[in-house]
Every structure is written in C-alpha cells, then in structure tokens.
Amino acid sequence: MNLSFLLLLLLLFIRDITAADISPGSTLSASNLNQTWNSPDNSFAFGFIRDGSTYFAAITYGGIPVWKAGGQNQGGGAADSTATLQFLSNGDLRLVNGSSNSLVWQSNTTGRGVTAASLDDSGNLLLKNGSITVWSSFENPTDTLLPTQNFTVDKKLVSGSYSFGLLNSGNLTLTWNSTIVYWNFQLNTSAPLNLSSPTLSLQPIGTLSLSDSRLSSPLILAYSSDFGEGTDILRFLRMDSDGNLRIYSSSKGSQQSLSKWAAISDQCQVFGYCGNLGVCSYNDSGPICNCPSRNFEPIDPNDSLKGCRRKIEIEDCPGNATMLDLPNTKFLTYPPELPAQVFFVGISACRLNCLVSSSCIASTSLADGSGLCYVKVPAFVSAYQSAALPSTSYVKVCGPVDPNLPTGSSASSQTKSWKLKPWLVFVIVLCTILGFVVFEGSLWWWCCRNSPKFGSLAAQYALLEYASGAPVQFSYKELQRSTKGFKEKLGEGGFGAVYKGILANRTVVAVKQLEGIEQGEKQFRMEVATISSTHHLNLVRLIGFCSEGRHRLLVYEFMKNGSLDSFLFASNEGQQEEEKVLNWEARFGVILGTARGITYLHEECRDCIVHCDIKPENILLDDNYNAKVSDFGLAKLINPKDHRYRTLKSVRGTRGYLPPEWLANLPITSKSDVYSFGMVLLEIVSGRRNFDVSDETNRKKFSIWAFEEFEKGNISGILDKRLDGNVADMDQVYRAIKISFLCIQEQPAYRPSMGKVVQMLEGITEIERPPIPRTGEVNISGTNSSVIIDSLSPVSTIAAASAPVSYTSFQAEAGVNSSFQSRKDTERTSSSLLKPYSS
Incomplete structure (x- = not known):
C-alpha cells in the first residue's frame, strides 16, 4: 500500500516536470540555436532562430516561427548574435542584446508574482503565479493566430506596415500604415449588425469562425482548401509581410508550410x-x-x-x-x-x-x-x-516623358544617331512605313477580299497573334456577322445558347450568348481576364468576349468532335451507334486528359478553381479525340453572393454527378469535383449513365450495382458491351473502376486529390481498396429537410463533418426531383458560362 502510494506521488511529480515548467533564472542564448524550451509533446519550441545576420526569440513549430518576442514592436524584435532571453527572478521575461546591453523586448511582468513559465502543447507561452496565468503569448499575438487561440477586437496581427484586425461589427479588416483599409470582409446580412463581443478563432480542421453571445452558433467565414483533411496537420493564420492574410498548413515533421487560403486573391x-x-x-x-x-x-x-x-x-x-x-x-x-x-x-x-x-x-x-x-x-x-x-x-x-524601352534599346544612342545622320534615319523610317503599309494592305486583301464587311473584325482579331494572352474584345455586330445572325446553333447550355461562327481569318469558333449576368462591366472584364489566363492542353481555350450594353458573349475554340456524351450513350435520334463508339485506348486517353485538366484547375493555377459541374457533356473532344474540359471558372458572374452556404433549393449542378455535400448543405471544395469525376469515370468505362436503372442491374442504380459486381470480381460485366474485352487492356479497366469507387466516397476527406488520381491512373501510385458501401438514413443537422442519398462511404465519418449524413437513394425530399431519365431535367451550375456547346 505504501509502495503504491509512493509510486503514485512519483508519477505525479514526473508529470509536473514533463509539463515543461521553466524556472526563474533560466536563460537562452542566440549563440546556441539548439538550446530551446519545449512543449511537453515537443511539437513547439521556444528559442532563437536566425534570419541572415538577424536573430529572433521565437516560438516555432517544426522550425516554422508562429510567435516572435517583440514582433509587434518597431524593429519586429530583431536582435544580434550576442542576444540572450532571460527569465528573471522578479518574474520578467526579457530579450537583451549582449553587445550593447540594450533592451529589445520585455513582458513587463515584474512584481506580479510570476514563479514559473511554461510552453504548452497548443503553442502558448505562459507566465504563471501558481495556477494563475499572468501573461501569455496567445493574449499578445504578433503576426500569427494558432488553433484554440481567441482573437478579439483589442488585438492585432502585425507584419511591417500591414495589420489585421477585428471590428465590433464582426468585420475583418486589413490595414496599411494604420490609415488605409484595403480589405474589409463584411458578415452575411442575416447576422446581427451590432455584436456584443465578437471573437475570431481558427479551428484545427482549417475553418475560420466568428462567435458571439448574440449568435446562435459560430459563423464560418473561411475554409482552407484542405479543411478537414489529415490528423497531424497544424493550420495557422498569418499576416504576411506582403500585406496578405493567409491560412497555412504544415504537416508534422515537414518543416514547411503551404498556403491554403488567402484573403486577397489578387496580390496587386x-x-x-x-x-x-x-x-x-x-x-x-x-x-x-x-x-x-x-x-x-x-x-x-x-x-x-x-x-x-x-x-x-x-x-x-x-x-x-x-x-x-x-x-x-x-x-x-x-x-x-x-x-x-x-x-x-x-x-x-x-x-x-x-x-x-x-x-x-x-x-x-x-x-x-x-x-x-x-x-x-x-x-x-x-x-x-x-x-x-x-x-x-x-x-x-x-518633361520630356521617357517611357520604358525594350531591353537592348538606348535612348541616348537613338538621339546620337539622329544628330549624326538625320537623312539616313529619315530614309529608314520612310521605307519602314511604306513597307508596313504594303504588307498590311496585302494581308487584308488576302484575308478579306471576299468579305469586305469583315475588315474591322480582321484588324481586331489580328491582335490575338500579338497580344500577351489577353482575351480579344469583339463588338456585338462583329460576332453577329461571324455567326450569320446566330443561325447555326451548336447546343443549348444552362445559361445561354451556343452558335458556330467563322472569324475573318477563317478560324472556326463557338460563340456563347450569356444570360442572367448580374455583374457590371468592370467585374465581367476582370473575370474574363482571369479565365483567359488559365491555359492547359486539356482545357477549352477562351479566345475573346463581347461586353456591349446588355450583350455578354464568350468566344471559344471550336471542338470538331463535340462532347463526350455523344460517344458514350445511345442516341435518342436513331443515329448509327457504331460510328460514335470510342475504343478503349481512346477512352483511357480521355480519362487521363480529363484528370490532368481538373488537376491543373485544382493544384497548378495561381488560385484553385473548383469546376462544380464535371460531366460528359462538359468534356469536349478535338480532332484527335483529345479531351478538353469546359464549363469552369465564371460562377461569380451568375451569382456574386457567397456561394459557400447552399440550401437544397439553391443547389445547382447536374443530378447524378452531385456530391453528397451539395445536398447536405456542406461546404464545396475541390473534393466535390473528385466525386463528379468518379461518376464520369464509371460512365466512360461502362458506357451507361451512373443513375440508369434496368432489369440487368436488378432495378438498382448502376453505380451501386457496379460496386457489387466489382466485389464479385465481375469486371467484364461492368465494361461497355460494345467493347471487346480481348482488345481492351483489362488491367487499365480494373484500375479505372477501382479509382472511380475511391472518388465517389461519401466523405470528402476519404476521396483522393486529383493529383493523386492522375498518379494512380498512370500506375505511379498504388491504389487503395475502396471501402465497403454503407446505407441508412439520418437527418441533416441545420436544415429543415431530410436528405437521402446513395453513395459509397467508409464505415466512420470524419470529425470535420458537423452534420452526420447517410444515404440510400439519390433523391431529396426538399423539392429535388427523383427522375433522372431525361437530360433536359438537369440543372447546371452558374459556372456553365464557360461551356462552349453542350446539350
């Protein structure tokens, strides 16, 4: 009994020591960067770091600084190689330059009864009087906000001339030099205008939320692009020295952080x-x-x-x-x-x-x-x-104005040449002008001799060959002429019809008339410029646009072979199906091309673009049957309001390809595209709609039936009957089917990224076995409707999903039609503006 009691006291004593209490009189030196005060689990360390010839006393996570002593002061807490960090016996924590004995920073806790200091596992440095916290780094932030750290209106994140703050109204602001507010993020108008004591916090899963006593529940203001993923990732909010506010993610042991959200997408x-x-x-x-x-x-x-x-x-x-x-x-x-x-x-x-x-x-x-x-x-x-x-x-x-000259030219040499040989310069200029006039006249005659009315269009379109990637602006009359009065319709999209057009230089294009545009002229041009800068082999290229009065049109490259759905599914118009069937080699090329195009949108663009409507109708084929993804990037033109909060009645997209989180009113991320791609992948392999129901599938939705056949090993039964199994590469078929079931998992966190999908398709990465499907019915928290969806899902759900959802059939009782037989019943997302032509 006595021995057990002594062991218990010993364990308690060891635990108290492990809590990393730092005794008064302890010192850290800049000359020894390996000397640190650590948190109990060693995730965080407090010590000196070096930046060139400058030293800082900082709390770090895997070498990444998340707090600096004196970071908000003028000079940012910079010290020299002789600096020391001293925890004095009077309870004050001081940073001193040894060479000059000058004070860089202090905690100002002298005489407040501080008896110990500690660094806890959340990264908070505490100065304590017994069990009472006298001072903490969480209450004195510098440029970074950590999970579980509360940020109130009396605090600032500061980096150089830039600062981030929270207003009493709940608005978030970025300010330059304490005078210019260049970013003011306002709350949804449904929130109270006057909050009592708003508090901002970053959740460990990667969401930035605002709480207040007058709010029934916290408001989520921002999501990191990887929110809810991983269990060993530290996410933190930082006010960067370039004036942007970002959420970063750092995997444990990686010693690097990646930006997953930025307050201002346009750094300029x-x-x-x-x-x-x-x-x-x-x-x-x-x-x-x-x-x-x-x-x-x-x-x-x-x-x-x-x-x-x-x-x-x-x-x-x-x-x-x-x-x-x-x-x-x-x-x-x-x-x-x-x-x-x-x-x-x-x-x-x-x-x-x-x-x-x-x-x-x-x-x-x-x-x-x-x-x-x-x-x-x-x-x-x-x-x-x-x-x-x-x-x-x-x-x-x-004066005089001296504009920037191209590299290699010299204003002084030009002036010298003019003064030395004016007659020679005059002859050269005159000959150049005459030659240019002759060349332009010949070019115009060759291009437009049969169509003189297209002269203005030819001159303007010629800019496309010389411009630096900017979209060409056309007038409405020019596009009206090129389409012969919008005569030949290629298709009817969700937000306007698409017509075939021929420009003056004989380039065939697809011209889309947009409907429902709510943005003004300036915003429309900005969005078009952003999309036109998105270039990839597997993305449909935007050539130009028209913004004239109420007319909004987009001009795209023409895809001769149309959309993928015409090659996969039987036509309703009695066309000969044999002429429209793709062999397996071509199908696998389409799968890889589509995956690479979506990967570029998600991971390789300057800003992540979520497509929101991946389906065969939005995958176009060029002359060589290369896949090009259309219908991406212009969602903001249709609905400028924040579309992260969706209700069942406002769900857009195409039924049969909607991920479960759309109908469950959960946030939309790049993983939503992964789900839709998985459905399309299954359709490319099978040549059947994923929501088809027939006697062959025992009246089950095809995707559910296909998983059952996959479990039985009946791969050939899933493969398109029009393909010869002896010709098709069955290893590729098996790989594609397996990947499709990984992509259509219920929880976004269990779906792979598109970059990993490409690696699995190429055989670089091993493919995991898809989890066993689960069915059931649970109400969705936060909505007035019961959503019932079928999906392939793992047995457990991640903590990031605040509302548990289960699924049995792809329908919703809150006004979502359960009929999926007609393609005309589909609803399209606002980003369908970029779809050149589809039915």
Missing part, C-alpha cells in the same frame, strides 16, 4: 505592395513591381518592393511638367475618399486638371462608365496595371 490589390509610386503587374511566375517609366528610378535596386522616386522632382522643373500616360493602370483608392479628390469628368479633363493643379501628382480615369476621376495629392501612391483594366492613369513628371 494589396495597397503599397510595390512601394510608393511602384506599379504592380503580373508575369508568368506571379506579381512583379516596376517603376512607371524611365523618368523614375528604384529606391533600392536590389528590392523592387521598396518603390520608386522621380529622377527630377516636380519642384526642380517649374513650367516644364507634363503627364505620363499609363494605359490599363489605376491608382488604388479605398473609401472614404475626400470630396476634393473625386470628380465626375471625362478622361481628357482628368488628365488636364491634374496637370494644372499644383497639389496633384497623379490621377486615374476609371473609364468603366461611372465617369469618375480620382486625383492623388502628394502622399503614398500605389498602382496596379493589367490588360483587363479599363482605367487610364497619369503621373506628373518633368
């Missing part, structure tokens, strides 16, 4: 990203910063983010000032603007008013139909340039 919209007078634009690798012209020079040639300055200041050239024109450029402006800085004038007046005003240094004419002109006074100026922007801006400089 971050105020001051390129510094004062810097111009932000994009190249193939991402955002870049330049000076407006050669009248300016970088403040730091080694760091383009620090901005630019005039080579000659305006005050030094009185009477010689002029305006530098910057097409497709705007100076970032955020409310509230002073009345004296906003005018309703035309583009010429916007330029001239700034030129004659001594208090104006730059101006922007929006040219979006609003008639607004913004005037900039001497202060910090941040610019954004893009081919999709209709705005034109002007900057006051000392």
